[in-house]
Amino acid sequence: MTIAKLVTVQAAYDDFLQRSLSKLSCDLARLIYLASTRDYNTGSYHHEGLAARFSPEVATKALEIAHRQIFLQLSAYSLEELVEQLRIYFDSSRDGASEILRMWQKLEPYRIAIPVEVNPAVARLFLSNVRLALAIWRSRQEQSQQDH
Amino acid sequence: MISIPIAILICSVVMLSLALLATRGASVKRELAFRTDVPLYDETSGDPSLCPPEFAARIFSPADWTFVSNEKSRDVARLFQHERRVVALVWVHQTKTAIRRIMREHTRVTRQSQDLHLATEARLVFHYVQLVAICDLLILAIQSTGPARVGSLATYAASLSQRFADAQHALAITTAARDLSNAGTAH
Numbered sequence: 001m002t003i004a005k006l007v008t009v010q011a012a013y014d015d016f017l018q019r020s021l022s023k024l025s026c027d028l029a030r031l032i033y034l035a036s037t038r039d040y041n042t043g044s045y046h047h048e049g050l051a052a053r054f055s056p057e058v059a060t061k062a063l064e065i066a067h068r069q070i071f072l073q074l075s076a077y078s079l080e081e082l083v084e085q086l087r088i089y090f091d092s093s094r095d096g097a098s099e100i101l102r103m104w105q106k107l108e109p110y111r112i113a114i115p116v117e118v119n120p121a122v123a124r125l126f127l128s129n130v131r132l133a134l135a136i137w138r139s140r141q142e143q144s145q146q147d148h
Numbered sequence: 149m150i151s152i153p154i155a156i157l158i159c160s161v162v163m164l165s166l167a168l169l170a171t172r173g174a175s176v177k178r179e180l181a182f183r184t185d186v187p188l189y190d191e192t193s194g195d196p197s198l199c200p201p202e203f204a205a206r207i208f209s210p211a212d213w214t215f216v217s218n219e220k221s222r223d224v225a226r227l228f229q230h231e232r233r234v235v236a237l238v239w240v241h242q243t244k245t246a247i248r249r250i251m252r253e254h255t256r257v258t259r260q261s262q263d264l265h266l267a268t269e270a271r272l273v274f275h276y277v278q279l280v281a282i283c284d285l286l287i288l289a290i291q292s293t294g295p296a297r298v299g300s301l302a303t304y305a306a307s308l309s310q311r312f313a314d315a316q317h318a319l320a321i322t323t324a325a326r327d328l329s330n331a332g333t334a335h
Contacts, residue, residue: 076202079212121199121239125207128231132216132224139221 005058012054012062016047021066025092027074028085034067035113043116068115075126082133090137098141105134198246198313199239204306207235208299229294236295236302237287244283247309251276254316261323262330268319275312279305 024030037045045063046056054062077085090097104110110130114123216228254272258264282305289298 076206078206078209078215080215119197119199119203119242121207121235121242122203124238125203125235128235132228132231135224135227136216136219136221139219139224143221 008054008058009061009065012050012058013065015053016050016059016062016066019049020047021070026085026088027070027077028082028089029092030070031067031074031113032089032110034063034070037063038067040112064115068118071113071115071118071126072122075122075129077129079129079132079136082129083136086133086137097137101134101137101141104130105138198309199242199306201303201306201310204239204302205299207232207239208295208302210296210299213296232295233290236290239302240283240286240290240305243305243309244280247276247279247283247312250313250316254320257320257323261327263323263326272312272315272319275308275315279309279312282308 021030021033024033034045037047039046045060045067047059047063050059050062053059074082074085090100093100108127108131111127114126212232213228216225219225258269282301286298286302286305289301295302
């Protein structure tokens, strides 16, 4: 990749961070959003607004970098921080926390939020931590139901 | 002075321990293949790099266990112990495979080189043997006591394997440059 192209990708990345990602409530929401811009079949990223402002190729690269960065950031979180991320995500969602919790434990949709080229141990740590954070939420819910 | 029967006995014990460690490593690999969501690091198609050291610190950190203990849920505690053990074993397995790959690459480079430094080579081999032994020891320790208790050994293994990878990389560049320079002088 040439220096000029790298500069453009950086500009697209900054633009995307400022216009889209910063509007989301937490890093977990950012990860889910970024993963949703990826095509299930081809693995390439698409974002119309970003592609129109820059180019489809530059937008794809910027999204890929953003996805990887946010994923690594989340994977390095402690379990306590991840539980807090879940709280913010549940609170900002229109659906009820119990419903999201049930679906997330059943379908494990966060599994498809992992970038393609990622270290296997880091990927395993992320999946394991989300599973644990959900179990902690479930346990807290059950305890509060017993208390009432 | 050690007598011959004692020496034979010591050798047998050492050989048996090594065989046990090797068997244990292979069985862990088989077990992980069933128990992990992410496929194990594959030497031909997987990510060949070492896991970044900050993640090793996170995997083996006792802080998460303290947090989970405060939740006062036996189910969550049990799930945590199981999950973290598997992640730790994946990390050790990946580290071991990565250093083996690095050593193989180094052997390939040195075979083609005409100017080798014996002391440097010996130091590299010593680090390699040490790392493999630590990884095998970690597998046993993780399975028996859990990852939180072996945090310092794992952190040491992570930094040593990173140094090993860096040293091999630097050596490969130096060897290539030296061979190029020698070839230039010869012509």
